[in-house]
Amino acid sequence: MTSSADRLTIGELATRSGLATSALRYYEELGLITSQRTAGGQRRYHRAMLRRLAFVRAAQRVGLSLDEAGQALARLPDDRAPNAAQWAPVARAWQRRIDDQIAELQLLRRKLGGCVGCGCLSLKTCALYNPDDTAATHGPGARWLLGDTPPEPPTRT
Amino acid sequence: MTSSADRLTIGELATRSGLATSALRYYEELGLITSQRTAGGQRRYHRAMLRRLAFVRAAQRVGLSLDEAGQALARLPDDRAPNAAQWAPVARAWQRRIDDQIAELQLLRRKLGGCVGCGCLSLKTCALYNPDDTAATHGPGARWLLGDTPPEPPTRT
DNA sequence: CGTCTACTTCAAGTGCGCTTGAAGTCCCAG
DNA sequence: CTGGGACTTCAAGCGCACTTGAAGTAGACG
Numbered sequence: 001m002t003s004s005a006d007r008l009t010i011g012e013l014a015t016r017s018g019l020a021t022s023a024l025r026y027y028e029e030l031g032l033i034t035s036q037r038t039a040g041g042q043r044r045y046h047r048a049m050l051r052r053l054a055f056v057r058a059a060q061r062v063g064l065s066l067d068e069a070g071q072a073l074a075r076l077p078d079d080r081a082p083n084a085a086q087w088a089p090v091a092r093a094w095q096r097r098i099d100d101q102i103a104e105l106q107l108l109r110r111k112l113g114g115c116v117g118c119g120c121l122s123l124k125t126c127a128l129y130n131p132d133d134t135a136a137t138h139g140p141g142a143r144w145l146l147g148d149t150p151p152e153p154p155t156r157t
Numbered sequence: 158m159t160s161s162a163d164r165l166t167i168g169e170l171a172t173r174s175g176l177a178t179s180a181l182r183y184y185e186e187l188g189l190i191t192s193q194r195t196a197g198g199q200r201r202y203h204r205a206m207l208r209r210l211a212f213v214r215a216a217q218r219v220g221l222s223l224d225e226a227g228q229a230l231a232r233l234p235d236d237r238a239p240n241a242a243q244w245a246p247v248a249r250a251w252q253r254r255i256d257d258q259i260a261e262l263q264l265l266r267r268k269l270g271g272c273v274g275c276g277c278l279s280l281k282t283c284a285l286y287n288p289d290d291t292a293a294t295h296g297p298g299a300r301w302l303l304g305d306t307p308p309e310p311p312t313r314t
Numbered sequence: 315c316g317t318c319t320a321c322t323t324c325a326a327g328t329g330c331g332c333t334t335g336a337a338g339t340c341c342c343a344g
Numbered sequence: 345c346t347g348g349g350a351c352t353t354c355a356a357g358c359g360c361a362c363t364t365g366a367a368g369t370a371g372a373c374g
Contacts, residue, residue: 009320010320011319011320020362021320021321022362023363025322026361030361038371040321040322040370040371041321041322042320042322042369042371043321058265060361065360065361091270094269095269095270098262098263098265098266099266101262102259102262102263104218105218105255105262106255108219109256112252112255113252166350167350168350168351177332177333178351179332179333180331180332182352183331195340195341197339197340197351197352198351198352198353199339199341199351199352200352222330223330223331315374316373318371318372318373319373320371321368321371322367322369323366323367323369324365324366324367325364325365325366327362327364328361328362328363328364329360329362330361331360332357332358333356333357333358334355334357334358335354335357336353336354336355336356337353337354338352339350339351340349340350340352341349341350341351342348342350343347343348344346344347
C-alpha cells in the first residue's frame with residue numbers, strides 16, 4: 001500500500017488522522033473530504049485532506065456538528081492551506097464560540113463553588129437549583145440560568 | 158390538575174423543570190427520579206425531584222451521560238438537600254472536570270489565535286493541525302486534547 | 315502468477331437521549 | 345355526572361456519528 005505522499009490510501013489517511021476508515025468514508029459521503037480513484041476504484045486522498053480532517057476534529061471540539069463543519073469547510077480552499085483572509089473570520093467565529101463556552105463553564109463553576117460553601121442544593125437558596133423557580137416566577141422562557149448552549153441536546157418541546 | 162406542592166403531576170414537573178414529560182418518564186425509567194402513584198396510577202412527584210433534575214441538567218453540561226449523572230445522584234439523598242459533607246466531593250469532582258474543560262478550550266482558543274496570526278492550517282506549522290503532538294503532550298492514551306470526555310464519540314479503532 | 319491484505323459497496327446495526335403515536339384511563343371543573 | 349384535558353403504557357421512530365458484516369475486488373510483494 002505504498003503510495004506517493006500526495007496519494008494516500010484510506011488506510012494511510014486513517015492512520016495519520018487517527019480516524020477509522022469507516023469514518024473517513026462516512027465523511028467523504030458527507031462531502032467533508034474528497035478523493036480520487038485509482039483505475040481499480042480505490043480511493044486516493046491528497047495530503048490536504050489531513051488538514052480538513054484536523055479542521056473537522058477541531059470543529060467537533062467547538063461543538064459543531066459534522067454538517068456545520070462542512071459549511072465552514074466549504075468556505076476554505078479544499079486543496080491548500082487557507083490564507084489569512086480566508087481563515088480569520090472562521091477563527092474569530094470559533095473563538096467567540098469558545099469564549100461563550102468558557103464563560104458558561106466558569107459560571108457553572110462559580111455556582112458549584114457557592115454550593116460547596118453553603119451546603120447547598122437547598123431548595124430555597126441554591127443558585128444551581130433554581131433555574132425553574134426563576135423560570136416559574138419570571139414567566140416562560142428562561143429555563144436554565146446558563147442559557148441555551150450549544151452542547152445542549154437538540155430541540156425540546 | 159391542581160395538587161399540593163409536594164405532589165407534582167408530571168405536567169407540573171415538566172413545566173417547572175423545563176423538560177418534556179416524555180423526558181421525565183425516560184429519566185424515571187433510568188432511575189434518575191422517582192414517583193409515587195395515585196390510586197388511578199398517575200405519577201406524583203415530590204418537589205425534591207426538581208433538585209435532582211437540576212442536578213442532571215448540570216451534569217449534562219459538565220459532559221456527563223445520564224448514566225453517570227445517575228451514579229452521582231445515587232450518592233446524594235433522594236428526598237432532601239444534601240449536606241455539605243455529601244455535596245462537597247461531588248462539587249469538587251465537577252469543578253475539576255470543569256477546570257479541565259476550560260483549560261482545553263483555552264488551549265484550543267490560543268491555537269486558533271496562532272492560526273489567525275500565521276495564516277495557518279499549513280501542514281507543517283499549525284498547532285491545530287497535529288493532534289498527535291497534542292495527544293503526546295497530554296501523556297499516554299490521551300489521543301485527543303479534550304481527554305476522555307464523554308462528549309467524544311465511542312471508542313475509535 | 316499467486317497470494318494475501320487492504321481495499322470496495324451496501325445494508326443494517328449501535329448507543330444515546332429522547333420524541334411520537336396509538337389506544338386507552340384518570341380526575342376535576344362545571 | 346359529564347366532558348375533555350392530562351394522564352397511562354408500549355412500541356416504534358429519530359438524528360447523529362459512526363461501526364459492522366457480507367461478499368466481492370485491487371494491487372503490492374515475492
